[in-house]
Amino acid sequence: MIYDVKATIVSNTKIAHDVYRLEMDVPKLATKLRPGQFMHLRVGTGIDPLLRRPFSTYRIIKKRGNKRDLVGIIYRVVGKGTDLLTQKCRGEQIDVLGALGNGFDISPKFLKKSQIILVGGGIGVVPLVYLAETLKKKSKAEVIAFIGAATKQDIVCIKDLKEHGCKVNISTDDGTQGYKGYVSDMLEQYLSDTQCFENPYIYACGPFPMLKALSMLACKFGLDGQVSVDEMMGCGIGACLGCVIKTKNLSDNTSGYKRICKDGPVFDINEIVWED
Amino acid sequence: MNLHVKLGKLKLKNPVTVASGTFGYAKEFEDLVSVKSLGAIITKTITVNPRLGNPPPRLAETASGMLNAIGLQNEGLDNFLKFKYPALKKIGTEVIVSISAQTKKDFIFLAQNLESAGVKAVEVNLSCPNISYAANNSKKNQQISRAKSFAQDAKATYDVVSALRKKTKLTLIVKLTPNVTDITEIALAAERAGADVLSLVNTFLGMAIDVETRLPKIANITGGLSGPAIKPLAVRMVYDVARAVKIPVIGVGGIMSAEDALEFMIAGARAISVGTASFVNPKAAIEIIEGLKLYCKENKIKDINKLVGKISL
Numbered sequence: 001m002i003y004d005v006k007a008t009i010v011s012n013t014k015i016a017h018d019v020y021r022l023e024m025d026v027p028k029l030a031t032k033l034r035p036g037q038f039m040h041l042r043v044g045t046g047i048d049p050l051l052r053r054p055f056s057t058y059r060i061i062k063k064r065g066n067k068r069d070l071v072g073i074i075y076r077v078v079g080k081g082t083d084l085l086t087q088k089c090r091g092e093q094i095d096v097l098g099a100l101g102n103g104f105d106i107s108p109k110f111l112k113k114s115q116i117i118l119v120g121g122g123i124g125v126v127p128l129v130y131l132a133e134t135l136k137k138k139s140k141a142e143v144i145a146f147i148g149a150a151t152k153q154d155i156v157c158i159k160d161l162k163e164h165g166c167k168v169n170i171s172t173d174d175g176t177q178g179y180k181g182y183v184s185d186m187l188e189q190y191l192s193d194t195q196c197f198e199n200p201y202i203y204a205c206g207p208f209p210m211l212k213a214l215s216m217l218a219c220k221f222g223l224d225g226q227v228s229v230d231e232m233m234g235c236g237i238g239a240c241l242g243c244v245i246k247t248k249n250l251s252d253n254t255s256g257y258k259r260i261c262k263d264g265p266v267f268d269i270n271e272i273v274w275e276d
Numbered sequence: 277m278n279l280h281v282k283l284g285k286l287k288l289k290n291p292v293t294v295a296s297g298t299f300g301y302a303k304e305f306e307d308l309v310s311v312k313s314l315g316a317i318i319t320k321t322i323t324v325n326p327r328l329g330n331p332p333p334r335l336a337e338t339a340s341g342m343l344n345a346i347g348l349q350n351e352g353l354d355n356f357l358k359f360k361y362p363a364l365k366k367i368g369t370e371v372i373v374s375i376s377a378q379t380k381k382d383f384i385f386l387a388q389n390l391e392s393a394g395v396k397a398v399e400v401n402l403s404c405p406n407i408s409y410a411a412n413n414s415k416k417n418q419q420i421s422r423a424k425s426f427a428q429d430a431k432a433t434y435d436v437v438s439a440l441r442k443k444t445k446l447t448l449i450v451k452l453t454p455n456v457t458d459i460t461e462i463a464l465a466a467e468r469a470g471a472d473v474l475s476l477v478n479t480f481l482g483m484a485i486d487v488e489t490r491l492p493k494i495a496n497i498t499g500g501l502s503g504p505a506i507k508p509l510a511v512r513m514v515y516d517v518a519r520a521v522k523i524p525v526i527g528v529g530g531i532m533s534a535e536d537a538l539e540f541m542i543a544g545a546r547a548i549s550v551g552t553a554s555f556v557n558p559k560a561a562i563e564i565i566e567g568l569k570l571y572c573k574e575n576k577i578k579d580i581n582k583l584v585g586k587i588s589l
Contacts, residue, residue: 001307002307002308003307003308004308004558004559042556042557047340047503047504047532048339048340049337050337050340050341050342050503050504050552050556051337051342051555051556052555052556095557097308097558231332231333232333232335232336232337233335234335234342234344234555235298235304235554235555235558236555237304237305237308237558238300238304239298239299239300239304239305239320239554239555240297240298240300240335240344240346240555241297241320241329241334241346241349242334242335242344242346243332243334243335244329244332244334244349245332246331246332256328257328257329257332257349262304275331
């Protein structure tokens with residue numbers, strides 16, 4: 001079920017360079033959103049910017065008594081839409097469509113794994129926080145997070161991941177924090193150096209080049225996992241076919257375009273056909 | 277108050293339809309909208325065989341508008357009839373199936389198969405700006421192959437529509453492109469060929485470039501511009517066409533509100549289609565129906581048909 005509701009903004013706080021955390025009271029959605037699902041927000045009120053903007057769920061903030069639980073998102077300011085969103089104040093209303101997309105598959109067969117690896121690139125770490133929180137409750141797996149960004153000031157949500165029991169490894173492209181280089185290279189080094197009884201299972205979210213590198217790694221090391229992709233969207237509900245990604249059918253090897261908003265945003269790591 | 281309008285043999289309960297390609301096959305919106313309250317649903321375009329569509333990125337936002345180059349991705353006629361049409365038929369409002377083809381023969385094949393399945397009306401999409409027709413046209417047909425779509429050529433439009441007219445009793449709604457010098461010339465050709473209704477406009481061919489990478493913002497390089505940015509252009513074209521032809525016109529292009537819809541109707545549109553607005557506000561079309569009722573009530577209009585083309589000059 002998809003809801004088209006008005007949310008009331010409870011807070012909208014700058015938490016890092018160009019990064020904000022927004023909490024809102026969204027009737028119905030707090031109990032519906034699963035890790036990896038997203039919401040489509042109408043950031044403006046007029047016709048420019050025209051389209052909604054998709055944001056993944058960062059966390060559900062539990063409230064006591066008869067107060068409704070809140071929904072949190074974390075966003076980076078990247079353009080006109082997100083810039084407008086920073087100007088929203090406590091008490092203001094915003095149109096929200098949700099809960100959208102498939103979300104991460106956390107069925108028992110994955111929860112039973114002895115080791116789960118989370119890989120986040122840039123602001124792509126955000127949905128992994130909610131996932132980590134859920135894994136902590138539902139799985140006994142050791143959860144290791146590999147988080148990368150361009151530079152130190154772009155690294156966010158590390159504290160959250162640690163609170164949810166993750167071991168966190170950080171990389172920056174410029175070496176200002178942690179491993180110097182891409183997060184996928186850091187992970188490759190880890191996989192090469194570590195002996196495991198059982199292959200770890202991967203959940204990832206980040207920019208296309210990172211996810212592409214990860215799927216190469218998955219192929220090389222014979223790993224399974226899921227990746228969440230981020231793309232500009234039109235309707236957000238599967239009608240316009242604007243946000244597609246090429247995938248192959250793993251059973252018959254045919255390929256076609258799937259809708260990121262409706263069939264995704266989470267896909268099997270081995271399913272996506274990466275094109276340049 | 278009467279909101280019913282007639283489009284060929286179709287009688288719509290109100291003049292508000294949803295534009296092809298912006299409402300899927302209605303199922304996508306069923307959680308959000310009382311779909312049966314719409315005057316009609318115009319489906320995403322279908323073709324004889326499945327089409328993969330264009331590579332991504334397919335969308336780019338522009339000032340008060342949106343560029344798209346989806347490339348008519350669809351599952352083809354058979355899958356439409358098997359998986360989409362049964363649910364559409366049960367909704368309780370008129371269903372207009374948008375069809376596209378690269379040859380007259382395929383257009384006729386689509387129309388006849390849809391007619392036997394119980395469809396009452398088709399929108400003949402002669403105007404998708406995002407697929408190449410040239411490749412499949414024979415060398416004899418140089419006139420068509422130079423144009424990017426049938427609706428950019430009056431003779432090609434006439435040929436397709438008259439061929440369809442001879443082979444089907446379906447209500448034929450011909451969707452026109454604005455990417456022409458004189459849209460009335462194409463409109464008149466479609467009318468002469470036997471079209472029951474005209475729908476205009478499809479998207480305006482446009483382009484956007486990322487100055488950092490110098491890449492076009494959509495992979496197809498060019499795309500179709502929709503949204504409020506094109507509304508005045510579309511109103512002008514509807515005005516011109518409605519005065520030139522005798523058949524009803526569906527006005528489409530950037531309608532976001534009841535006021536926008538009324539503009540089109542006063543310019544001469546018998547009905548309107550809501551397109552891009554449904555992405556921004558899924559309930560846009562429903563809110564427009566309510567807005568039209570309110571306007572009629574406030575202005576003591578007993579029959580909305582009395583408003584059509586009543587521009588004060």
